Amino acid sequence: MAARPEAAGTAGILNTRSEQRQAEKRRVFDQLFTDYWLPVTRHVECYLGVDAEVYEAVAEVFQLAWERLRVSRPAGLTWLLRIAEGILRERRRRGDVRDSVLDAVQKNVVTNAAGGSTLDRRDVLRAMAQLSQRERRVVVLVYWDGLSVGETGEVMRSRPGAVRATLRRARDRLRTALEGGS
Numbered sequence: 621m622a623a624r625p626e627a628a629g630t631a632g633i634l635n636t637r638s639e640q641r642q643a644e645k646r647r648v649f650d651q652l653f654t655d656y657w658l659p660v661t662r663h664v665e666c667y668l669g670v671d672a673e674v675y676e677a678v679a680e681v682f683q684l685a686w687e688r689l690r691v692s693r694p695a696g697l698t699w700l701l702r703i704a705e706g707i708l709r710e711r712r713r714r715g716d717v718r719d720s721v722l723d724a725v726q727k728n729v730v731t732n733a734a735g736g737s738t739l740d741r742r743d744v745l746r747a748m749a750q751l752s753q754r755e756r757r758v759v760v761l762v763y764w765d766g767l768s769v770g771e772t773g774e775v776m777r778s779r780p781g782a783v784r785a786t787l788r789r790a791r792d793r794l795r796t797a798l799e800g801g802s
Contacts, residue, residue, distance in 0.1 A: 641691070648694050649686055657682070660700050663765050667708050680707050698774040701765070705775060747797035755790035758783055 661678050668674045681704045685695075748756060754776075761772040769787065773780045 645689060645691050648691050649689055652685065652689070652694055652700075653682060656697050656700050659697055659765060660704055663701055663760075664704055664708065666760050666764055668711075677704070677707055677711065698767070698771045701761070701767075701775045702777075743798060747794050750797050751790050751793055755786055755793070758786045759790050759794070762787055 657678070660681055661674060664674050664677045664681070668677060681700060684703050684707075685700060689695075748759070751759065757776065758772060761767045761775060762769065767775065769783050770780045772778075772787075773783045776783065778786075
């Protein structure tokens with residue numbers, strides 16, 4: 621039984637449309653990957669110590685991003701960091717993630733602005749250890765990842781005012797601890 625000519629033409633058109641949609645999805649994803657691979661990797665590095673684990677988690681983030689990608693409305697960094705947070709949360713449940721982000725934050729602390737002296741790594745670790753998990757998370761997202769308060773709120777699914785209050789409290793606690801008031 622031969623296929624009808626109009627049916628073959630319709631299948632060809634549908635195939636072309638499908639190929640065009642896939643090509644557009646690949647183009648959008650390539651741009652998303654190019655723009656956000658480094659920030660997502662840096663964020664994950666805060667929580668995972670081994671490079672192989674970092675790259676595995678980042679690959680997982682971008683795999684999920686590919687699966688959930690909407691070509692008409694591609695998401696940005698906050699969406700990817702939210703995916704990363706979910707993956708890290710799952711790894712934390714399995715025990716694959718360091719308990720804190722102390723090492724990551726200490727990498728970004730270069731000098732004590734007040735005295736101009738280099739902060740001792742142990743002092744920074746002690747000060748960060750005094751923060752709650754939420755405060756440490758806000759400090760990392762704002763100071764390590766360079767997100768705005770609004771973007772941090774999106775990642776944490778909190779209002780910007782709550783993030784600002786947490787950040788203020790964390791800074792006060794860090795300042796007190798680093799000035800020797802702990």
